[in-house]
Amino acid sequence: MSAKAIRIFVIDDHVLYRESLVAVLNKEKSLKVVGQGSTVEDTKPRLAETKPDVVLCEVKLPGQNGLDLLREVPALSPETRIIALSDGEVTNDVVEAMRRGARGFLDKQSPVDALLKCVRKVHAGEIWLNGRLTEAVLHTFGTLPPVSKLNGKAELSRREMEVIQLVIQGYKNKDIAQQLFISEKTVKNHLSAIFNKLGVTDRLELTLYAFERRLFPPE
Numbered sequence: 001m002s003a004k005a006i007r008i009f010v011i012d013d014h015v016l017y018r019e020s021l022v023a024v025l026n027k028e029k030s031l032k033v034v035g036q037g038s039t040v041e042d043t044k045p046r047l048a049e050t051k052p053d054v055v056l057c058e059v060k061l062p063g064q065n066g067l068d069l070l071r072e073v074p075a076l077s078p079e080t081r082i083i084a085l086s087d088g089e090v091t092n093d094v095v096e097a098m099r100r101g102a103r104g105f106l107d108k109q110s111p112v113d114a115l116l117k118c119v120r121k122v123h124a125g126e127i128w129l130n131g132r133l134t135e136a137v138l139h140t141f142g143t144l145p146p147v148s149k150l151n152g153k154a155e156l157s158r159r160e161m162e163v164i165q166l167v168i169q170g171y172k173n174k175d176i177a178q179q180l181f182i183s184e185k186t187v188k189n190h191l192s193a194i195f196n197k198l199g200v201t202d203r204l205e206l207t208l209y210a211f212e213r214r215l216f217p218p219e
Contacts, residue, residue, distance in 0.1 A: 003030065005029070005030055005031055005032040006030060006031050006032065006053050006054060006119065006120070006123050007032055007034045007050070007051075007052045007053045007054070008025055008031060008032065008033050008034065008052055008053065008054045008055070008056065008119065009033070009034060009035045009036065009037075009043075009046070009047060009050060009052040009054075009055045009056070009080075010022055010025070010033060010035075010036040010037075010055075010056045011036070011037050011038070011040070011043050011055065011056065011057040011058060011061070011066065011069070012036075012038065012056075012057075012058040012061075012085065013038040013039065013058065013061050013062055014058075015038070017108065018036055018038070019036075021056065021115075022036055024112055024115070025116075025119070028116060030120075031116075031119065034050045034052050035047075035050050035052065038061075038062075039061060039062060039063050039064070040061055040063060040064040040065070040066065040068060040069045041063055041064060043069070044069070044072065044076060047073065047076045047077050047080070048076040048077060050077075051077040051079065051080065052077065052080055053079070053080065053081065053123055054080065054081050054082070054083060054119055054122060054123050055073060055080055055081075055082045055083070056083050056085055056106075056119075057069060057070070057082060057083070057084060057085060058084075058085045058086070058108075059084050059085065059086050059093050059097060060086070060087075066084065066085075067084075067093075067096055067097060067100055070082055070084070070097060070100035070101045070102055071100050071101065073101065074101065074172075081103045081104075081122050081123060081125075082101060082102045082103060082104075082122075083102065083103065083104040083105070083106055083118060083119065083122050083128065084097035084102040084104070084105045084106070085106055085108050086105070086106075086107060086108065087107075087108050087109075088107065093105075094129070095204075098204050098207070098208075099202075099204050103122045103126075103127055103128065104118050104121070104122040104127065104128030104129070105128070105129055106118050106128070125168075125169050127168065127207060127208075156194065156197060159180070159190060160190055160193065160194050160197075162180060163176060163180070163187065163190045163191065163194065164194060164206065164210055166179055166180075167191075167203055167206055167207065168206070168207045168210050173187045173188060173191075191203075191206075194206065
């Protein structure tokens with residue numbers, strides 16, 4: 001039996017680009033576009049209805065912009081992962097998109113193979129940033145501490161590693177608590193300890209650290 005196709009929703013107000021993107025995605029047997037839209041306002045009810053696996057969303061849309069939508073997607077379709085699209089690799093856009101829940105960021109000038117790889121990686125639960133973007137984002141936050149710094153402190157516990165893994169998959173504190181059968185206060189305590197050990201200050205820096213240091217290498 002063949003694997004279930006990845007269900008994708010595309011949001012972009014440039015009709016020619018959007019339709020070209022849809023055509024490229026639909027050529028892949030493992031991918032299926034289940035909807036498309038040009039504005040956040042028109043798209044939100046359709047996201048709630050179709051509940052796609054992945055959303056490709058332009059960050060600068062007329063009216064309510066794509067960045068605004070990022071915070072609303074979890075309520076509309078909790079399992080959906082988001083890839084932000086932009087006409088250029090603007091570091092501020094990348095950082096803000098990731099802070100708001102995007103799992104990947106793609107320049108609209110990227111080649112087709114990069115687009116397809118991005119969709120599949122994000123669907124699999126990974127973060128997608130090309131090397132140049134990763135470097136730029138890390139520079140925005142300041143250099144992350146080397147692995148050797150962690151070794152000079154207490155090692156991460158098994159439970160802390162479980163918390164990190166859920167954080168980088170996009171789970172909120174309440175969801176992590178339910179997944180691990182612990183209280184939200186305990187989750188917060190674990191995160192505080194993790195931030196201290198790794199020298200990071202928030203969930204995005206933690207995600208980038210895990211991504212950059214390959215704390216969870218692909219099997």
